[in-house]
Amino acid sequence: MKALVATEYQALDRLALADRPMPSAGPGELVLKVEAAALNPLDLALVTGAARELYPVRHPLVVGMDVAGTVEEVGAGVVGYAPGDPVLAFVGQAGAVAEYTVAAPGPRLAPRPPGLDAVRAAALPESGMTAVCLLRAVGLRAGESVLVVGATGGIGLYAVQLAHSLGARVIATATAQDAAYVRELGAADTVDYRERDVVQETLTLVPAGVDVVVDLVNRGDGLAESARAARPGGRLVSPLYGPPDLGREVSPVYIGSFTSEPGDLESLARRAADGTLRVEIGARYPFAEAVTAVTDFATKHIRGKVVVTVP
Known part of the structure; x- marks a missing residue:
């Protein structure tokens, strides 16, 4: 599969779309087919090494932590999810700007309700x-x-x-x-x-x-x-x-990192779906322009979230 990868602590414009092994679902895991991934300031700090003391990185690093897509594979012991289910998740350093990623059931993974498209869903988790x-x-x-x-x-x-x-x-x-x-x-x-x-x-x-x-x-x-x-x-x-x-x-x-509680992400997704929580997409980029998405996010004043769509 293709993913946006940092091979070491490096400048943002040196990121590249590269081949990575297709993930598989271990016990208690899900493989997600990515439809959209959103960027956060922490992603930039992980790439450049600015946050290495608090959040050390194991390279190669797949960029991005917020994702929306569908369940591709269900690992042993996972209940409540099946292939084809639409979801949104915070996947941490598993990486989101990729064709596939791995997530774990819990408060950082939620079903994507009807009426919430993948782009807005990806902009919610972190x-x-x-x-x-x-x-x-x-x-x-x-x-x-x-x-x-x-x-x-x-x-x-x-x-x-x-x-x-x-x-x-x-x-x-x-x-x-x-x-x-x-x-x-x-x-x-x-x-x-x-x-x-x-x-x-x-x-x-x-x-x-x-x-x-x-x-x-x-x-x-x-x-x-x-x-x-x-x-x-x-x-x-x-x-x-x-x-x-x-x-x-x-x-x-x-608060160095958020501590999610059960129901937090589901509540945000429901409110976004019914329109009581507005999701602002400041810029949207196709997967092929993922490096530009990262550099623009770092250098431009963009109101709201920057999202990369994945075919």
């Missing part, structure tokens, strides 16, 4: 489940206010919608051209991070400070700066690591 995990970890509640920094990225677009659905007042960072769209997703207010100081604008909107800051962009001392938008005793949550003390009794919650 970003959607991370957004769920972040809001759950910080305990966001109805009536609270939340600033989402990085609201137009893959995770951010879901975080805005899920926070709004919980009954929170959402303030989201967005450029002028994206502001109307982010408001449609549920943001009550937007802050143009290119033109304004995000913290100062947020404190103008909520003088006492927001209850929660969800920062999907900054790391290290940058998170301490974002925390100034939180009220004393508020919370900050981030998938990137930062200082243990943010001052003013603002509690930091750092």
